Amino acid sequence: MADAVLFDKIESRPPPRSEGGPLDWIRERFFGSVTNTLITIVCIYLLYVLVPPIANWLLFSASISGTDRSICDANPDGACWTFIKVRFDQLIFGLFYSANPDQLWRPITVFAVLAVMIAWLVTPATPNKREVGAFALLGFPVFAYALIEGSLLGLPSAPTNEWGGFMLNISLAYVGIVASLPLGILLALGRRSELPVIRSLSVAYIEFWRGAPLITVLFMSSVMLPLFFPAEVDFNKVVRAMIAITLFEAAYAAEVVRGGLQAIPKGQFEAADALGLSYWKKMGLIILPQSLRISIPGIVNTFISLFKDTSLVAIIGLLDILKTAQNASRSIEWKGFDIEAMIFAAFVFWVCTYGMSRYSQHVERSLDRSKRS
Amino acid sequence: MATAEQERAAGENNAANTASNRPMIEISGLNKWYVDFHVLKDINLNIGKGERIVICGPSGSGKSTLIRCINRLETHQEGSIIVDGTELNDDVKHIEEIRREVGMVFQHFNLFPHLTVLENCTLAPVWVRKIPKREAEDTARKFLERVRIPEQAEKYPGQLSGGQQQRVAIARSLCMNPNVMLFDEPTSALDPEMISEVLDTMVDLAESGMTMICVTHEMGFARQVADRVVFMDAGQVVEIQEPEGFFSNPQSDRTKLFLSQILGN
Numbered sequence: 001m002a003d004a005v006l007f008d009k010i011e012s013r014p015p016p017r018s019e020g021g022p023l024d025w026i027r028e029r030f031f032g033s034v035t036n037t038l039i040t041i042v043c044i045y046l047l048y049v050l051v052p053p054i055a056n057w058l059l060f061s062a063s064i065s066g067t068d069r070s071i072c073d074a075n076p077d078g079a080c081w082t083f084i085k086v087r088f089d090q091l092i093f094g095l096f097y098s099a100n101p102d103q104l105w106r107p108i109t110v111f112a113v114l115a116v117m118i119a120w121l122v123t124p125a126t127p128n129k130r131e132v133g134a135f136a137l138l139g140f141p142v143f144a145y146a147l148i149e150g151s152l153l154g155l156p157s158a159p160t161n162e163w164g165g166f167m168l169n170i171s172l173a174y175v176g177i178v179a180s181l182p183l184g185i186l187l188a189l190g191r192r193s194e195l196p197v198i199r200s201l202s203v204a205y206i207e208f209w210r211g212a213p214l215i216t217v218l219f220m221s222s223v224m225l226p227l228f229f230p231a232e233v234d235f236n237k238v239v240r241a242m243i244a245i246t247l248f249e250a251a252y253a254a255e256v257v258r259g260g261l262q263a264i265p266k267g268q269f270e271a272a273d274a275l276g277l278s279y280w281k282k283m284g285l286i287i288l289p290q291s292l293r294i295s296i297p298g299i300v301n302t303f304i305s306l307f308k309d310t311s312l313v314a315i316i317g318l319l320d321i322l323k324t325a326q327n328a329s330r331s332i333e334w335k336g337f338d339i340e341a342m343i344f345a346a347f348v349f350w351v352c353t354y355g356m357s358r359y360s361q362h363v364e365r366s367l368d369r370s371k372r373s
Numbered sequence: 374m375a376t377a378e379q380e381r382a383a384g385e386n387n388a389a390n391t392a393s394n395r396p397m398i399e400i401s402g403l404n405k406w407y408v409d410f411h412v413l414k415d416i417n418l419n420i421g422k423g424e425r426i427v428i429c430g431p432s433g434s435g436k437s438t439l440i441r442c443i444n445r446l447e448t449h450q451e452g453s454i455i456v457d458g459t460e461l462n463d464d465v466k467h468i469e470e471i472r473r474e475v476g477m478v479f480q481h482f483n484l485f486p487h488l489t490v491l492e493n494c495t496l497a498p499v500w501v502r503k504i505p506k507r508e509a510e511d512t513a514r515k516f517l518e519r520v521r522i523p524e525q526a527e528k529y530p531g532q533l534s535g536g537q538q539q540r541v542a543i544a545r546s547l548c549m550n551p552n553v554m555l556f557d558e559p560t561s562a563l564d565p566e567m568i569s570e571v572l573d574t575m576v577d578l579a580e581s582g583m584t585m586i587c588v589t590h591e592m593g594f595a596r597q598v599a600d601r602v603v604f605m606d607a608g609q610v611v612e613i614q615e616p617e618g619f620f621s622n623p624q625s626d627r628t629k630l631f632l633s634q635i636l637g638n
């Protein structure tokens with residue numbers, strides 16, 4: 001028999017340190033090889049060529065004082081933010097409110113409530129999330145409509161077809177999001193249903209709406225829809241756009257939700273069944289809470305594109321922020337300042353979508369963490 | 374068929390032993406196919422109240438399929454399954470009623486990862502049995518104590534070891550106050566050192582008089598608690614015996630081969 005071979009116990013020791021601080025890090029990352037060095041140099045050169053003039057035009061030489069174009073005309077090397085300042089109310093709140101500045105408190109209140117509500121929902125560990133969420137889904141749209149439209153509360157009426165500016169984009173996106181998600185969930189469940197009729201209807205719906213570009217859907221909704229209804233039924237344009245966006249977006253939401261459903265192991269369904277939970281309780285208490293959490297990044301993603309797509313309503317004659325900006329830069333007073341108008345509209349969209357994408361990244365990270373534990 | 378005769382006799386025998394004369398579970402003429410594949414072949418099996426059955430057999434012999442038919446996780450095409458007087462058929466009311474009365478423990482635990490241990494245990498009692506939340510929580514804590522993990526109630530399943538998760542799964546089923554418990558290889562996904570803690574819980578449960586049907590390869594457990602051992606192969610019941618006889622004097626060649634393989638002699 002062979003002799004046993006014994007080994008001494010080995011103590012753990014710390015991992016070998018890579019020496020050097022930030023300077024070494026820079027040298028390694030940016031100048032580690034000839035190619036790296038070349039790329040770094042080209043990039044620095046491009047930054048040097050591009051950034052100073054852009055920053056100069058945007059900020060340092062830009063004009064913002066005054067209330068008419070004279071100051072901008074005197075300063076052709078800088079952007080004309082005076083234009084944006086003067087037309088700000090119109091760009092954000094639309095024609096009605098810029099014409100009635102004493103009523104501006106109404107949309108501002110709505111925006112403030114919206115901001116608080118969203119902050120409440122996305123901040124971890126705030127209490128009463130469920131109640132706030134229910135308000136966001138049901139109460140807030142009614143509240144916002146009552147206050148912005150006004151006649152229900154005895155305030156001067158701002159009819160929906162005079163809604164405009166960024167307020168209109170937000171209204172469309174909000175209704176689109178809040179209404180399309182539940183519809184999308186139902187469609188996703190329908191697509192996985194064991195009942196052939198429900199399944200085929202869901203598939204047909206999803207494939208139909210996914211096949212059409214939103215712009216044609218909007219166009220059809222304004223041209224076709226009235227043909228199917230008697231002349232007395234006066235769908236207003238905003239409601240029509242909301243319906244079109246919701247129906248359209250639900251198909252996309254459904255596919256994202258379905259992806260999340262597919263990621264839930266079969267054992268979860270079986271355990272819920274074995275405990276005697278009915279279909280809706282199984283879905284509502286066990287499956288959807290898990291799958292929606294997984295789908296949040298994808299859902300936010302579709303909402304970001306929905307949000308930007310709201311500017312397509314210009315096709316049916318609504319004056320959203322983009323169209324308002326365009327019109328303003330073609331008005332006699334501010335002709336020629338198209339770039340400023342577009343940059344401002346883009347910036348407003350960017351701030352909102354960037355916030356959404358940061359939120360979804362945050363959710364993704366916390367999902368990763370919970371998976372690891 | 375000799376085996377069918379045998380098992381019917383055994384079932385009647387057992388039913389006579391228990392107070393009520395109606396078996397808890399009556400399976401007769403059960404046949405099931407996966408498309409063309411005949412996975413369960415003419416199964417007849419009566420299980421009395423309080424009886425403990427161990428089902429064993431080679432992989433793919435249909436053990437899981439059989440017990441999953443009992444709570445309708447799988448549907449059968451022929452024959453009948455009657456659980457505590459209720460026949461399993463397409464009637465959703467019957468299915469839900471039976472699922473309330475029949476608890477199931479899975480190989481991979483299948484706890485709900487987004488709920489705490491306590492919530493896992495109270496969810497079905499509250500939503501299915503409509504028991505007030507406080508009462509359900511008290512019951513849940515009692516059962517968690519019984520499976521010896523009362524201190525983990527506020528944790529999430531992902532924070533527990535496999536053995537602890539399986540004991541939570543057992544407690545979760547018990548919280549529904551079932552008449553029958555089904556176990557599908559409850560220990561085969563566990564590391565060896567955790568198997569005994571789960572088996573201890575199951576022995577404890579068996580001693581309390583629960584009707585149990587366990588698919589398991591833990592022959593020590595079968596010896597200790599089973600009233601009868603059911604051996605399945607290729608979709609059919611091959612042999613039913615009391616554990617004593619099953620291990621010392623198996624009748625069929627297939628049983629002998631199987632036992633020699635798993636007992637290693």
Ligand SMILES: Nc1ncnc2c1ncn2[C@@H]1O[C@H](COP(=O)(O)OP(=O)(O)OP(=O)(O)O)[C@@H](O)[C@H]1O
Nearest residue numbers: 407410412430431432433434435436437438439558
């Ligand atoms: N959903 C299914 N579709 C088709 N065939 C299936 C399905 N589920 C199981 N089978 C087949 O049915 C047979 C019995 O499966 P079952 O899971 O009941 O076996 P088992 O005895 O539990 O085996 P194991 O010990 O491996 O768990 C196997 O041959 C399996 O491949």
Ligand SMILES: [Mg+2]
Nearest residue numbers: 436437438558
């Ligand atoms: Mg199995």
